[in-house]
Amino acid sequence: MKSTYILAIESSCDDTAAAIIKDDKIVANGVSTQKIHENYGGVVPEWASRKHQENIIPLIDHVLKESGIHLRDLNAIAFTRGPGLLGSLIVGVSFAKSLALSLNIPIIEIHHMKAHVLAHFIDDPKPNFPFLCLTVSGGHTQIIKVEDFNKLEIMGKTLDDAAGEAFDKAGKMLGLPYPAGPHIDRLAQKGEPRFSFPEPSIDGLDFSFSGLKTAFRYFLRDQVKVEPDFIYENMNDIACSIQHSIIDILLNKLERASAITGIQEVAIAGGVSANSGLRSELMKRSEKNGWKVHIPKFEYCTDNAAMIAIAAHYKYISGDFSSHAVGPDARLAW
Incomplete structure (x- = not known):
């Protein structure tokens, strides 16, 4: 049976993260941490969104190379729809939708907090x-x-x-x-x-x-x-x-x-x-x-894309895909 590959993108706050999941196994997981906010004693939303724009393409290129697959091998693209900082979410959602359109594959929206819970299904037990x-x-x-x-x-x-x-x-x-x-x-x-x-x-x-x-x-x-x-x-x-x-x-x-x-x-x-x-x-x-x-594990506690990927896996097998009319929602309801 042919394997399913999903690219997952997380950009809800100040960390740009991307991961590749093969069926239910994480095969690549990367994060680009924004250090600039340390200078201000908290996350500056405008800086966060700008840094996401700088980091997202190199990071996705990195996880694709790490996983050993090409864009054409992807079956779906998942992304954090919310909750989070609106400017940061816009970067991830827009990139996911545009890349999925170019590849003619479905998109999967993920609730950030639900993904934190489902991170427990990445590894055994x-x-x-x-x-x-x-x-x-x-x-x-x-x-x-x-x-x-x-x-x-x-x-x-x-x-x-x-x-x-x-x-x-x-x-x-x-x-x-x-x-x-x-x-x-x-x-x-x-x-x-x-x-x-x-x-x-x-x-x-x-x-x-x-x-x-x-x-x-x-x-x-x-x-x-x-x-x-x-x-x-x-x-x-x-x-x-x-x-x-x-x-x-x-x-x-x-x-x-x-x-x-x-x-x-x-x-x-x-x-x-x-x-x-x-x-x-x-x-x-x-x-x-x-x-x-x-x-x-520690790497699955803070904001990461592996948790987005595993949440997307369970949505994918149930056929729960999103419309391209979907947009980011900073206060996404549970």
């Missing part, structure tokens, strides 16, 4: 349905009940800041470079959670991190008034404490979701799932709760 997925990234924090490849239900979501934003904003208060999450993680490994912060009182399975951010700001302000070098002298413990608080909020809700649904198979996804503290604490709680845990 794969989750069994149903399972719960805690999806944590710079812009989203969700608990997803996954019953099938195309049946994903949001059980809880952030009401304000996402977990990734909480890390970045805390890091900015500490004077750490952007993105701050990896820096906090490294510092936390050398510290102790000596300082405590209040957990938001939010009913149900929804999240809130704005109150934690405010409490952290006032904590630093008050401590520095008394001891001007407080942050410098206690950096590791401060980082460990704020990371511990964020992780507790995330996993306490995941435990509640597991208790409500009775589902014992859990997964994490999204950029923050690369955090070593979150991974370690999840394993500890899995022993306590009897969970079967799924944690993706």
Whole structure:
């Protein structure tokens, strides 16, 4: 039986990514990271879209060569339709549509956050349905009940800041470079959670991190008034404490979701799932709760095209193709 090749493009934020999937196996996966945003302490949308335009053709050429196939071998082209930065999405969507038209092959639109969940099906062992997925990234924090490849239900979501934003904003208060999450993680490994912060009182399975951010700001302000070098002298413990608080909020809700649904198979996804503290604490709680845990490889946690490719694979085999009338949607509904 002839193999199926799909080119996948991810351009929702500041990383240009492309991948080739052969049937259900990733054969090439590349990413071009934009360093320019580090100078501004956050992603600058205009710069992001310009850099996508510069990077997308060389990157796709790279993954085609890595996979050993030609454009004429492609059976479909998949792309992130949203959510994300509109200018960035326009670059990926427009390129995918124009290339597919020139090759006379179908296109497949992919929801960015659903792809993060389906990244767990790239490698073995794969989750069994149903399972719960805690999806944590710079812009989203969700608990997803996954019953099938195309049946994903949001059980809880952030009401304000996402977990990734909480890390970045805390890091900015500490004077750490952007993105701050990896820096906090490294510092936390050398510290102790000596300082405590209040957990938001939010009913149900929804999240809130704005109150934690405010409490952290006032904590630093008050401590520095008394001891001007407080942050410098206690950096590791401060980082460990704020990371511990964020992780507790995330996993306490995941435990509640597991208790409500009775589902014992859990997964994490999204950029923050690369955090070593979150991974370690999840394993500890899995022993306590009897969970079967799924944690993706680091390269499949942050924005990547392999997750777009695997999501497209399942759409392809069900014949779920998109019209060329489709456009990017920065706030694409679930």
